[in-house]
Amino acid sequence: MxxxxxxxxxxxxxxxxxIGLLLVLLAVGSAVFAAHLAPHDPVAAELRxxxxxxxxxxxxxxxxxxxxxxxxxxxxxxxxxxxRISLMIGIASTAISMVLxxxxxxxxxxxxxxxxxxxxxxADVQLAFPFILLALVIMAIFGGGLTKLILILGLTxxxxxxxxxxxxxLSVRExxxxxxxxxxxxxxLGIIWRHILPNVISSVIVLSTLQVATNIxxxxxxxxxxxxxxxxxxxxxxMLADGRNYITNAWWVATFPGFAIMLTVLGVNLLxxxxxxxxxxxxxx
Amino acid sequence: xxxxxxxxxxVAAVAMSLIVSGCSGNTSTPAPxxxxxxxxxxxxxxxxxKLVIGSALGDPQGSWDPIxxxxxxxxxVASNIFDGLxxxxxxxxxxxGLATEWKYTDDKTLEFKLxxxxxxxxxxxxxxxxxxxxxxRLLGPEGEKSxxxxxxxxxDKVVKVDDxxxxxxxxxxxxxxxxxxxxxxxxxxxxxxxxEVGDAAFDVKPVGTGPYKVTAYTKDSQVVLEAYPDYxxxxxxxxxxxxxxxxxxxxxIAEFQTGAIDIMQTVxxxxxxxxxxxxxxxxxxxxxxxxxxxxxxxxxAPVDKLEVRQAIAYAIDTQTIIDTILGGNAKRISSFQxxxxxxxxxxxxxxxxxxxxxxxxxxxxxxxxxxLDLFFSSKSTASKEIGQAIASYLKAVGLEVxxxxxxxxxxxxxxxxxxxxxxxxxFGWGGWTLDFDNTAFLLYxxxxxxxxxFNDPKTNELLVKERGTNDQKVRExxxxxxxxxxxxxxxxxxxxxxxxxxxxxxKVDGFTAPPxxxxxxxxxxxxx
Numbered sequence: 001m002x003x004x005x006x007x008x009x010x011x012x013x014x015x016x017x018x019i020g021l022l023l024v025l026l027a028v029g030s031a032v033f034a035a036h037l038a039p040h041d042p043v044a045a046e047l048r049x050x051x052x053x054x055x056x057x058x059x060x061x062x063x064x065x066x067x068x069x070x071x072x073x074x075x076x077x078x079x080x081x082x083x084r085i086s087l088m089i090g091i092a093s094t095a096i097s098m099v100l101x102x103x104x105x106x107x108x109x110x111x112x113x114x115x116x117x118x119x120x121x122x123a124d125v126q127l128a129f130p131f132i133l134l135a136l137v138i139m140a141i142f143g144g145g146l147t148k149l150i151l152i153l154g155l156t157x158x159x160x161x162x163x164x165x166x167x168x169x170l171s172v173r174e175x176x177x178x179x180x181x182x183x184x185x186x187x188x189l190g191i192i193w194r195h196i197l198p199n200v201i202s203s204v205i206v207l208s209t210l211q212v213a214t215n216i217x218x219x220x221x222x223x224x225x226x227x228x229x230x231x232x233x234x235x236x237x238x239m240l241a242d243g244r245n246y247i248t249n250a251w252w253v254a255t256f257p258g259f260a261i262m263l264t265v266l267g268v269n270l271l272x273x274x275x276x277x278x279x280x281x282x283x284x285x
Numbered sequence: 286x287x288x289x290x291x292x293x294x295x296v297a298a299v300a301m302s303l304i305v306s307g308c309s310g311n312t313s314t315p316a317p318x319x320x321x322x323x324x325x326x327x328x329x330x331x332x333x334x335k336l337v338i339g340s341a342l343g344d345p346q347g348s349w350d351p352i353x354x355x356x357x358x359x360x361x362v363a364s365n366i367f368d369g370l371x372x373x374x375x376x377x378x379x380x381x382g383l384a385t386e387w388k389y390t391d392d393k394t395l396e397f398k399l400x401x402x403x404x405x406x407x408x409x410x411x412x413x414x415x416x417x418x419x420x421x422r423l424l425g426p427e428g429e430k431s432x433x434x435x436x437x438x439x440x441d442k443v444v445k446v447d448d449x450x451x452x453x454x455x456x457x458x459x460x461x462x463x464x465x466x467x468x469x470x471x472x473x474x475x476x477x478x479x480x481e482v483g484d485a486a487f488d489v490k491p492v493g494t495g496p497y498k499v500t501a502y503t504k505d506s507q508v509v510l511e512a513y514p515d516y517x518x519x520x521x522x523x524x525x526x527x528x529x530x531x532x533x534x535x536x537x538i539a540e541f542q543t544g545a546i547d548i549m550q551t552v553x554x555x556x557x558x559x560x561x562x563x564x565x566x567x568x569x570x571x572x573x574x575x576x577x578x579x580x581x582x583x584x585x586a587p588v589d590k591l592e593v594r595q596a597i598a599y600a601i602d603t604q605t606i607i608d609t610i611l612g613g614n615a616k617r618i619s620s621f622q623x624x625x626x627x628x629x630x631x632x633x634x635x636x637x638x639x640x641x642x643x644x645x646x647x648x649x650x651x652x653x654x655x656x657l658d659l660f661f662s663s664k665s666t667a668s669k670e671i672g673q674a675i676a677s678y679l680k681a682v683g684l685e686v687x688x689x690x691x692x693x694x695x696x697x698x699x700x701x702x703x704x705x706x707x708x709x710x711x712f713g714w715g716g717w718t719l720d721f722d723n724t725a726f727l728l729y730x731x732x733x734x735x736x737x738x739f740n741d742p743k744t745n746e747l748l749v750k751e752r753g754t755n756d757q758k759v760r761e762x763x764x765x766x767x768x769x770x771x772x773x774x775x776x777x778x779x780x781x782x783x784x785x786x787x788x789x790x791x792k793v794d795g796f797t798a799p800p801x802x803x804x805x806x807x808x809x810x811x812x813x
Contacts, residue, residue, distance in 0.1 A: 045677035047602070047609040070555075070666075071610070071673045226663050232676050232688045244535050245666050246555050 023267025096154025101161020109169025209272030433470030573800035574716035628721025628764035658707025663690035
């Protein structure tokens, strides 16, 4: 089996992928440099500027580029800071599910037997359980908050990794070079680490990009429902929920965070699509 | 307790004086439908036989039994199901209810003549036995856990003189008793029915003497009422009424604008302007006794220090909150009561906005950088925004606020009573008796449900003094000292008194916005 390589040259000539990359860089950039980029304090409310329109509107008092929210905070600043929450939750929760799912997938695919039975049955049970309900129950018992949200998303997302990895391991472990390694006396864990993992990791990467996008959306959804992060932390989902009340007279409050979510998720998905095309030998011409 | 209505903020608030609110109520409330067009007469076809109301206060915690409740959510509906001996309508004046007249025969005996020929919804006759039963129940073992009971403890017992005369024997004078008899706990219940079906059944299928009877009730969803044809007073004009519980602002306004509900309680401030300019709707603002405060749990650091509580009062620009978030529909207060409440001292000033002084006090108290939890209703837009504004104001003077939006029912019935609502919470109070006695007793004396930890001997002493006499001069003097004392000791920061904002479809006629949220639906009609 050959290792697949990602070509940067193919990336810059592929327009959708390039757009995706730029959008992701934009989001990551504002998350990392929020304190330097943001023109104002994200928490300081200036009540007199409540629902001040965007800067280009002649009625705007403060000339905030994207206007002010219901307690007079700069929308642009909050959107920039909001990228931290979205990306942190998206990436951290995906990392948790990835490590957990890949490990369990490798073990159950390679060893089979009772390990496989247990892992796959637990996965089935988990899949049968509606995610939102699970999140609601956990949040109701332990309360909301950033860490809990990341853990919930992380601990429920492992199933797709485990299933994907297991199915790939089932075919990879029968390949000649694995058999060869085994007959030369290599230990099981060594084989898994050195020979099997590198052969399944490309699909895992693709799945992860898609899951980062899904988790960003789920966080926004849960915060919108009032179950996510504390409202004093600027988050896109929370801003969207606040803006819902003003959609008829202050469109900017809901619209801009909505765009931020849409563009970031779009960017991650475009990049993920391209990665899949790159890494899938069957699609490579 | 009527008045103990806890409505977690909610409303866009505010309050103008009684006079001003009276005016605004009148100008925007349509004149009652002309008599030629009432449904009970020919021509009734002009009106629908069903009225749908969207309640912002939600379900009255699962029970319609008057002794189980303290929330305004109960009173807004149940005032149409039950009657008390006396009645206080939307004009806030006391008038005869199930009693036709009353007088003090001596200092501690209050005699009522009862209305004759009145029947409960199940056909059971109303008489002296019903009154005796109602108060035996409230004051006996049955009412032990009742949140209503503490309001009626001045009554020793109620004695039947003849079938239509009762004597209230009092343990002590109670200057607010007559008003309180129009309150929730004073609602007369049917003895035979309760003995037959039991308490649990009465909770969900109540029977009273009011203009509407309950035909169906689904917890947290809706209650369906039907006009009671044998009502003793003005009979209801619309046959069916559905009150739907929709505490979420955005959902309620959406239902209202699609025409699914005819009368909407609490129009969110953001929507007031657009509804006012639309001829399909009417917006009615009414000032009432309801007030909102930022309450402290004084046992928790750092608000156990008086300096920190004072600093918080100086740090918050309440007037700006009123002008912006509440759209001007509120008025500042200096004690936890509206300006029409007996006991309010108009010359006492609210705390001025002075962030520099606040910062000083916090530095002196060594509390700079301290973290405080603020609890408030997650259902109300106004309280969420006020919470965020307070967080910002306190950050500016060196305090970190963690916002905790929670379910309003959980907040009032569990978190506050169990002292689990952090250092501060936003708290709304109905103030229904229009007398500071009830508010002060329930919120500032030790061991009361919504007083987590405040206990001050001087406050207790003043309350005993005020409660012990019918002499209004002495009482007023005691209240002046009390409000001054509360300002010194600061169990809370009184923020503003509220104005309720109601929305109705333009087709609705005969609806008067109730200043105390207790709707009276008999005269309401909806055009086709």
